[in-house]
Amino acid sequence: MLDVKGLQVRYGTVLGVDGLDLHVNQGEIVVLIGANGAGKSSTVNAIAGLVRPVAGLIKFRDADMGKLDAAARVEHGMALVIEGRGVFSEMTVRENLELGAYSRPAIRSAALRRAADHAIAMFPRLGDRFDQAAGTLSGGEQQMLAIARALMSSPKLLVLDEPSLGLAPRIVDEIAERLTLLSSEEGVTILIAEQNASLGLDIAKRGYILQNGRIALEGTAPELHSNTDLIRFYLGGQSYVRT
Amino acid sequence: MSKTSGWSGVGVRQAPVLGILAAFAAIPAMSQDAYVLGVWTFLLLNILVVIGLDLLLGYAGQLSLGHGIFVAIGAYASGLLTTKAGWSGWAAMPVGTIAASLLAAAVAVPTLRLRGYYLALATLGFPVLFDAMIRVTSQWSGGSSGVISIPRLRLGGYILRDPLVYYYLVLGVVAVVLIVLWNLAGSRLGLKLRAIHADETAASARGINVVFLKASVFVASAAIAALSGSLYVHNVQFVAPDTFGLNYSLILVIMLVVGGMGRIWGGILGVVLLGWMPELLREAATWQPVIFGSILATIMLFAPNGLAGVVRRRSFFAPVTRKVPNTTFHRDERVLTVNEIEKAFGGVQAVTGLSFHVDAGEIKSIIGPNGAGKSTALALISGAIATDGGTIKLCGQSVETAPAFKRAQLGLGRTFQHARLIPTLTVYENILLGASVLGSATQRDEHQASHVLQQVGLEHVAQHYPDQTNQYERRLTEIGTAFAGNPRLLLLDEPGAGLSSADIEQLASLLRELKANGRAIVLVDHIMSLVLPLSDSVLVLNSGMPIIDSDPKTVISDPKVRLAYLGESGDVHA
Amino acid sequence: MDWDVIPQFLAGGLAIGAVYGLIGVGFSLIYNTSKVINFAQGEFVVYGGLATVSLTAASLPTAVAIPLSLAASVVLGGALQSLLSTARRGSNELTYIMTTIGVAIAMQGLAQHIWGTDFKTFALYSDGTIRLMGATVNYGTITTLLATSTVCALLWVFLYRTMIGKAMRACANDSRAAQTIGIRPRRMVLLAYVASAGIGGLAGILITPSQMMSYDNGVPLAIKGFTAAIVGGLANPFGAVVGGVVLGLLEGLGVGLISSDLQNAYAFLSLLVILLVRPQGLFGRAAAGSAR
Known part of the structure; x- marks a missing residue:
């Protein structure tokens, strides 16, 4: 469904992503794991069209995304939940959800409400806060709202950038559970960029491990779990405690 | 050596102005x-x-x-x-x-x-x-x-x-x-x-x-x-x-913009070029606003640096070769005491109940997953943003309401997560700016800045602008800028991000040197190979709250920390 | 001092204040979507008013002249935004602001060539007054207030009840996130310029019959509109209308009780006072970051 080849992203003179290949098949949950600064955000932002790569090919549902802006990619069936959630803090939960369907002008009023109800059903906490400004929600609720909003466009591919960012483990578990349901029951394909390896590998089928803008390792989730001491990627490898 | 370079420096430095003045002095000779x-x-x-x-x-x-x-x-x-x-x-x-x-x-x-x-x-x-x-x-x-x-x-x-x-x-x-x-x-x-x-x-x-x-x-x-x-x-x-x-005021701005802002001589060029226009355009005086307005819009859109922009600015500052003794501070003195500080953004509690202290000659690291509130904590301590509550003591003084520049003058140096060098200043000038925190004697600051430049090993790019250097050099410049002012306390926000392991080794030895001089350092970073061997103590933040504050070995083996980082359920691995 | 005249001053200030408010709405819309203060905002007001003068002088009925003038303003607004979008990538706010200043100067110079330097006016409503709470209120005031209320109501419906209006607010709130749900920020900025120019043009049409209009009124009107927006809190377009009315009333009292020669000074002093006392405006939440 998504095929990325030779992706390169540059910020000024700094190379954020350096020749990255990845693919996501229909119906999969794929996780892109990496420490801070490994190039996760650059990758997903390039996939969604928020940053322009200097090189590389991005194919989504057999169409070349290279010339399309972010909005056109949404219309094509891709939805990104950006790092830090990006809810419209001064607008109500309801308005945030409605705007999620912005790329589908055909759905209005009754259909829109149904879609919103459906999104709320996934995250019942949001229902109680329908007319509250999104900025007054807790971090976990904002993340749920951001996901629910992305679902309003009925995406074929949902891309999440660090959904666990700054959230308590309990909330992360809840979100992970919802994402699993989303994949199994509604057939949404999901790509998660995560630092939290567990959230990723517990629910994903396959994963990539990203280091310094390149794929360091790829495999199925159990393979990655067993083959690698994942903690090395976070707590710095063998030499971390000098005794 | 410094004397001769000083004299020729003065000559070079005054030459453009003296040239301009000489040209004006010669004008009556023409008419x-x-x-x-x-x-x-x-x-x-x-x-x-x-x-x-x-x-x-x-x-x-x-x-x-x-x-x-x-x-x-x-x-x-x-x-x-x-x-x-x-x-x-x-x-x-x-x-x-x-x-x-x-x-x-x-x-x-x-x-x-x-x-x-x-x-x-x-x-x-x-x-x-x-x-x-x-x-x-x-x-x-x-x-x-x-x-x-x-x-x-x-x-x-x-x-x-x-x-x-x-x-x-x-x-x-x-x-x-x-x-x-x-x-x-x-x-x-x-x-x-x-x-x-x-x-x-x-x-x-x-x-x-x-x-x-x-x-x-x-x-x-x-x-x-x-x-x-x-x-x-x-x-x-x-x-x-x-x-x-109003037109007169606007024309003043237009003359400056056309000639080139931020260069002094650019403005003079603009006045000489455009100052004659009212004379030349006497026939079409009423078209002047249209012409001037269009010039301003065009210049701003297509050449915002004006005519002077074609010549890159020349720096008057060059490193000097003078040995400066390292300042050492008394060890074990309490430099920073943070007590129960907190900050919320909207409904999100970014930092809650954070308390810790750092002594001279101590490196305290703050780690935690992305979004745990580490950068916010540094912003609160440095005064870049205001706290919602709690107290902060810097070298014995309460500073929680003091503006950022005051805290810097009291001895707080910091780096930012994404190096915030001044792009219009050279590497050396950026460091000199850091050395001038107290605005004390010029000479001493220049000696200090030159010394720091040498300490971080950036003499070869001293006269480069930040966009002409690589990421490691920019990072070192930022750190040099932060400690050039001889701060008692250094706050470093992810100094290791994006650096190679060799660069990180060098960075670590620089930080050890600073520690040995008796500086108190608060280090925020994800790179454990940098953090763990260096730190005297490590504080782990998760969701804005401190979960443990102890020595590196204890921290690294604490199940709560693994949980926070990896999201592993505690009971599985306990 | 005859206190009976105060309601009269207030009535005079109310209508003018409503117009200042409309100009302020334009500042607010553009600022919120693109963080640019558009110094050419006052020129839209001048062009709207003077275009209507010319068209009515060409014996077009006002019902035709007004929509045509508004259309012209809207086109100018779109043209200004297109021009600004040619700026080099990474240009800072100062670049955009100074470009709008250049455009404002050029527009004012062109206005002088098109319309000359005389004050001009046209008839929008018949002479006549009604008595209201101790003041004689003329039809002009009533027309202006009705038109302003209508614009506010339409703007509210647009921003809070239509998808595209909500998208514009979303863009003002977080334009990066807006892109991820299919909103194109550049279109929203264009829309903001077009709407601001249209509302500015309407403000010109409303103020010209009572105050007269000349080619060089753009700057004082821009300052007043900006003051209205700051008083109301730049982040909130409806605050600008309230800010405009407050400013209009102050100005009405000032002109009546102190001196009409200083008419343009009251807005300036109000601006300084509000920046000193409450920079985020009466209804704003810390829109202006204070330098620490």
Whole structure:
């Protein structure tokens, strides 16, 4: 469904992503794991069209995304939940959800409400806060709202950038559970960029491990779990405690 | 060695100004026609205003759209005091200058306190306001018909009537102001103003009192403009309010922008090029606004650095070779005490109940997953953002309400997560800016900055601008800038991000050296190979709350930490 | 001092204040979507008013002249935004602001060539008054207030009840996130310029019959509109209308009780006072970051 080849992203003179290949098949949950600064955000932002790569090919549902802006990619069936959630803090939960369907002008009023109800059903906490400004929600609720909003466009591919960012483990578990349901029951394909390896590998089928803008390792989730001491990627490898 | 380079340095440094002044001094040799000299005198008077405006707009980045009114204040003060009160022109001159300064100060306080372009809109109101004032006071200000028969200046019994003499008088004043401004702009003050222009937050972190400096420059440029106005009326002997309409103020800005902001000589170029246009366009005078407006829009869109932009700025600062003894502080002294600080953004509690302390010679690391509140914690301690509650003590003083620049002056140096160097300053100048936190003796700061440059091993890129260096060099510059001011406390926000393992080794040994000098360091980073061997203690933040604060070994084996990082359920691995 | 005249001053200030408010709405819309202060905002007001003068002078009925003038303003607004979008990537706010200043100067110069330097006017409503709470209120005031209320109501419906209006608010709130749900920020900025120019043009049409209009009124009107927006809090377009009315009333009292020569000074002093006392405006939440 998504095929990325030779992706390169540059910020000024700094190379954020350096020749990255990845693919996501229909119906999969794929996780892109990496420490801070490994190039996760650059990758997903390039996939969604928020940053322009200097090189590389991005194919989504057999169409070349290279010339399309972010909005056109949404219309094509891709939805990104950006790092830090990006809810419209001064607008109500309801308005945030409605705007999620912005790329589908055909759905209005009754259909829109149904879609919103459906999104709320996934995250019942949001229902109680329908007319509250999104900025007054807790971090976990904002993340749920951001996901629910992305679902309003009925995406074929949902891309999440660090959904666990700054959230308590309990909330992360809840979100992970919802994402699993989303994949199994509604057939949404999901790509998660995560630092939290567990959230990723517990629910994903396959994963990539990203280091310094390149794929360091790829495999199925159990393979990655067993083959690698994942903690090395976070707590710095063998030499971390000098005794 | 430093002496010879110093002397030739002075020569090179003053050469552009002396060249410009020599060219102006030679102008009467081409034509002594009274009319032509009158126009050149007028251009010189505009140069006076525009170079002052450049300090404000080109250096400090603050836009004044009513600068012509300061000229008007000088002109009217001289005109009215000499004709109505019988003062001598020389005595009236300072009155106008002071009046303009006072007005500037009164407007600066409400507008420059804020970020944004409030000064521009407030000063845009000046011409209209001035016109109204003149009309209201018409019984003594002459109203719209202005003030006539203003006496010329005298020197003893000699009346300064000869256009040639007056030209050289004005040139003399321009020379004094130009040399002063040129040297100020090339001094550390110029560096500070450029820093304010580029990034007010980073400037505050370098101990710069941003608001005070912006206001001072505005007041100074107003005073210079008023001086120009005084000299103007004693030459033309007449003043009317419509000379100082909005268009005059805007043309001042346009001349500066066309010539090139932030270069001093750019403004002079602009005045000489555009100052003649009213003469040339006399036939099409009514098209002037259209032409000037289009020029301004075009330049801003396509060449915002103006004509001077084709030449890259030359730095007056070069590292010196002088050994400076490392400052060492007493160990074990308490440098930072943070007690129960908190901060919420909207409904998100970014930091809650954070308490810790750091002693001299200690490295305290703060780690935690992304979004745990580490950067927020540093911003609260450094004063970049205000706390919602709690107390912060720096070297025994309570600083939780002190602005960022005060904390920097009290001995707090910091780096930012994404290096916030001033792009318009060279690597060496950035470090020198850091060394000048206390604004103490120039020499010592330059020695200190040179020493730091050597310490971080960046001599080879000293004269490069940040965009000409690589990521590691920029990172080192940022760290050097932070400790060049000899801070007791260093806050480092992800100094290792994006660096190779070899670079990280070097960074670690630099930090060890700083620790050995007795500095207290708070280190935020994800790279454990940097954090763990260096730290005396590690504090783990998760969801804005501290979960453990202990020695590295204890922290790393704590199940709560693994849980926070990896999201592993505690019971699985317990 | 005859206190009976105060309601009269207030009535006069109310209508003018409503117009200042409309100009302020334009500042607010553009600032919120693009963080640019559009110094050419006052020129839209001048062009709207003077275009209507010319068209009615060409014996077009006002019902035709007004929509045509508004259409012209809207086109100018779109043209200004297109021009600004040619700026080099990475240009800072100062670049955009100074470009709008250049455009404002050029527009004012062109206006002088098109319409000359005389004050001009046209008839929008018949002479006549009604008595209301101790003041004689003329039809002009009533027309202006009705038109302003209508614009506010339409703007509210647009921003809070239509998808595209909500998208514009979303863009003002977080334009990066807006892109991820299919909103194109550049279109929203264009829309903001077009709407601001249209509302500015309407303000010109409303103020010209009572106050007269000349080519150089743009700057004082821009300052007043900006002051209205700051008083109301730049982040909130409806705050600008309230800010405009407050400013209009102050100005009405000032002109009545102190001096009409200083009419343009009251806005300026109000601007300084509000920046000093409450820079975020009456209804704003810390829109202006204070330099620490």
